[in-house]
Amino acid sequence: MTDRRAVPTGVGRTALGVAAARARESLRPDRLFDDRYAAAFVAAAGWPEQRPEERSDDPPEGQAMFHHLVIRTRFFDDLLLAAAADGCLQVVLPAAGLDTRAFRLPWPDGTVLYEIDLPEMLAFKERVLADQQARPVCRRTVLPADLREGWGDQLVAAGFDPGARTVWLAEGLLIYLSASEAADLLTAVGALSAPGSRLSFTHPVPDSAVVRRTLATPSMSGLAALWQGGLGEDPSDWLAGHGWQPEFHNRSALAAAYGRPGSSGSRGGFYSAVRLPG
Template sequence: MTEQRAVPTGVGRTALGVAAARARESLRSDRLFEDPLAAAFLAAAGWPGPEQRPAAPTGDPALGESMFHHLVIRTRFFDDRLLAAAADGCLQVVLTAAGLDTRAFRLPWPDGTALYEIDFPGMLDFKERVLAEQQARPLCRRTVLPADLREDWGGRLVAAGFDPGARTVWLAEGLLIYLSPSETAGLLTEVGALSAPGSRLFFTHPVPDSTVVREVRTTPSMSGLATLWQGGLDEDPSDWLARHGWQSERQDRAALAASYGRPGGSGSRGGFHSAVRLPG
């Protein structure tokens, strides 16, 4: 039997839910991506495997399926955007709140790619132990940085080898909903300060009236998750980004899902954002 490893509680625990969705998708013959390490994280934490239960244990099967499809579409969308940015010369990749993300190990990065993963020490300790047990080998130069993104992390990233003068692609996937407006603004301001012109920023931002957000807030079994949500920016992210030197766009999740041949839910803009750092 696999030894159970301690996993951080609270926000850190949500990474297992994402891993469960990715492990379940990896079992499909028509999968949109393959994450061969996701099931290993579940086993190490003592969670049932992806073939034994839905991706999100919400107590509400319909809500669980909705969250599963959201996570799958989100994962594939950012996979595609990250690889396109790297192919275009953004060879520094920073995954903020990386959780149990395994893109360093499963995506075909261009030669010379340097990928940085930032998360809490407890999460990264769990992750590194499982990766070592699986003898996983990254497909790029990978650096792990234990840090709290609500505090001073930029200087530590530079000290770890990050070059602010080089074009970078940043990902904040499923993070900003757990930060307050001021914390979100602080994080994005630091990202901007470290971004050379032409850098890319991809992130999810909560849509307050989206179906999933409303259902999670009103589902008793999900109350623990809902209490962790702080909302992110208190204004349209496109407006904030425009004032701070970025050109941005939002992606319609339903249209994305249709392009992948998957259910997409409502036509809400979905909270998938892409931005390019402007000169000056």
């Protein structure tokens, strides 16, 4: 039996770090998104209240991670809405964590959104959302499951239609999986994706500024210790070899487009792909 009062631990704690960044961004007058539930998750976990401004004593590594999380949140907000507007009305968030897009994005009519994560995480999330009287703006289904095991059947049993075009987002997940687990997950996603479906995810670029700084910072060693590396090969090559047309989105270029600081010249970024027929 999952304890609904428990605060996520282990890899689940990483979702709280993301929520803290989203809470902080949501306080800024020039915010790139407004996640009004993020602060409630952080408070329910007993973490300190966020403040919008950067302090001069903030470690640069923490600031780099904050900017990474903010840019990626806004980028995937835009990507998911564009896919939905283009007819991908099934949305699946493997490792949804404390993602509140079901509640805060203007989804088109008919959007059905599935959130998959570990039972402990989803129990905590549902309790906080219930306390906040949060109401989704699309049809939302929550699926407690381990993404290293046979979650695909559970998704279909929950109503997912493999014949309909879908947009998938695995944000902040693959790095916590081994190469074979990441490949198995993406293979299962491919098997459930009708032609024209979209897939998007984050994946560490080994020499990107955020990865280098995190690995080199003692206070972030707890986070880095959870990293399993993700796909052992270049994600674009993997996608191209498995029925997808890939695209890479450089984070520095996105940051510039959003008017935010970025590590200029960094190779870090995000992946998206379109499912090819056949």
